[in-house]
């Protein structure tokens with residue numbers, strides 16, 4: 205596999221022989237993945253196959269056992285690399301939102317820009333309001349997370365992840381904890397981001413959505429990438445029996 | 456790591472600061488009350504002043520020059536009336552006290568009297584916390600091995616007393632199969648042990664006279680053996696007993712210093728004693744307490760309350776002072792070690808765990824003894840009773856606070872720290888802005904709980920002679936023998952103070968941690 209993408213630029217994210225073990229349990233068994241600038245990669249696979257662990261290695265929320273993860277040219281396994289600086293360029297959205305319950309929606313969004321001295325308070329507030337508007341929640345600026353619906357919480361969480369103007373967004377099953385009627389509003393926000401050209405790695409169980417927004421789909425099983433390719437190829441022309449099995453169950 | 460913690464502590468979030476503020480406000484309030492009660496306390500009356508001025512000039516020529524102007528710490532029993540006890544206004548009086556003060560005045564030195572209890576006084580002397588002990592102590596061969604004694608200043612003797620209503624026990628022979636109470640380490644104990652086989656009774660050693668009398672009144676023991684002046688004084692104060700046997704030939708009391716040390720103090724004591732005997736002052740002091748001890752009138756509960764209130768408030772002030780100081784230190788210890796426990800460094804985690812296990816795994820009482828008696832023996836550096844008490848309580852409460860802090864931080868969803876770290880915020884900032892404010896909210900009820908426990912635990916410091924509320928109560932019933940009523944008052948004071956403070960803490964908690 206070449207280190208350059210089709211367009212000739214270096215990959216935004218480059219993963220080489222990534223291995224991750226929890227104790228003696230090897231969860232990732234040597235992954236190689238490239239994500240190009242502006243590319244939307246969806247990761248699918250059965251529960252427990254290592255999708256979340258893979259995603260969490262991309263911003264080093266998990267220690268990496270072996271292999272390399274390079275983001276924007278910075279090797280995360282290099283101890284000299286300032287992880288906090290790299291993480292500012294990678295937004296992450298969690299299955300259970302992980303909003304800060306003791307802050308309002310706006311404060312959740314303003315926290316990082318203000319603490320990291322990227323913006324002064326007034327500018328951060330303006331930026332926060334703009335982001336809230338973008339996810340359709342301007343009127344909830346002063347609401348605490350506890351008073352928001354699941355869909356609203358996840359949209360605030362996305363706005364928070366965007367506050368540092370990241371070049372990359374990671375989504376870990378952003379809609380699986382939601383009631384069905386709220387899935388759409390969150391997917392719409394992600395869809396908009398894709399349309400704007402954001403580089404994204406999206407772990408999802410929404411096969412229709414993956415098919416619609418993904419430039420490429422990765423199917424993981426038991427810690428390895430079983431199959432990857434254009435959505436059409438994965439969903440309509442699955443070759444591996446394990447992928448066929450999986451799709452038969454979820455579709 | 457330490458700087459990280461300090462940062463965290465200093466830079467609490469707005470809400471965190473509010474909650475922390477709540478805790479500190481309550482502490483400040485504690486300090487305020489302690490200070491206020493300290494302010495209303497009457498200054499202790501210099502009980503020996505008149506005596507001293509009456510005696511000093513006449514015999515000043517025969518003084519030992521090298522003790523002049525020096526101050527000596529002398530330990531005594533808490534209550535061994537009429538040798539040492541507290542009068543109605545909470546001042547230490549008695550034969551030993553008057554004698555010692557008169558001798559000091561006569562010889563031109565000063566004494567700092569520490570009322571510790573008999574066992575504790577001897578330990579304090581051995582650990583050089585004090586230079587001398589005067590506590591109605593018999594001069595025995597065994598004690599002469601470790602102490603040097605003055606000339607005898609009193610010849611004692613043992614008598615037996617039984618409950619006033621008991622008409623069955625009149626002689627030692629009536630004790631067969633029964634239990635008698637004695638004071639631990641006293642002459643009475645030695646005497647009782649010397650005849651127990653012959654008369655077939657068992658001996659139960661207790662810590663002080665008041666407890667012995669209560670044991671007899673409660674029917675646990677049938678008789679007490681005690682020094683005759685002590686028994687006579689107790690009976691005159693309505694201790695509920697009567698004396699049934701004649702005085703046994705007993706030993707003599709002496710003032711003690713550590714063997715081979717403070718010889719000049721001992722010489723001065725002997726000279727002063729001789730001077731007082733010559734001037735007649737010695738006999739006056741004995742007569743004051745022995746010839747015709749004025750019989751106490753049985754006063755009402757409310758008179759008891761009124762009489763004991765100033766001393767008890769003095770004690771409450773000390774209780775609150777020790778509590779407040781200990782809690783502030785414990786809070787700091789708890790935060791430091793709590794963060795050690797949740798941190799990434801294995802070594803710091805182990806250090807914090809060892810600290811917690813040691814202080815949770817040993818009794819507070821043992822810790823108090825260790826810091827007051829044990830540590831000075833190891834280091835040679837005496838520690839005053841407030842410092843020893845506060846160190847004990849802080850380290851003990853700090854261990855529990857550590858667990859509260861650890862538990863509070865660990866009960867915050869790990870996803871919170873991850874979300875914050877994923878935004879590019881560092882560990883310290885994430886803890887400070889995201890985890891700690893949520894943890895404080897969770898910890899507040901446990902903090903309030905610990906603070907009540909620590910307040911109550913101060914009562915254990917009575918055993919090392921720290922003059923807090925319980926100690927003052929003990930002093931009062933030791934002199935008036937009204938144990939039940941006095942303890943009821945003491946308990947009521949604790950209850951009221953704790954009730955008010957918990958209500959207040961809860962209000963603050965609701966206000967700042969909603």
Ligand SMILES: Nc1ncnc2c1ncn2[C@@H]1O[C@H](COP(=O)(O)OP(=O)(O)O)[C@@H](O)[C@H]1O
Pocket residue numbers: 226231249250251252253254255256257258
């Ligand atoms: N912190 C952890 N400690 C130990 N095992 C873990 C941890 N996180 C995940 N695992 C294990 O790693 C495997 C993959 O988990 P995960 O990446 O969450 O899978 P997925 O997201 O595909 O469902 C599972 O077997 C899971 O039990």
Ligand SMILES: [Mg+2]
Pocket residue numbers: 255256257376377
């Ligand atoms: Mg997962």
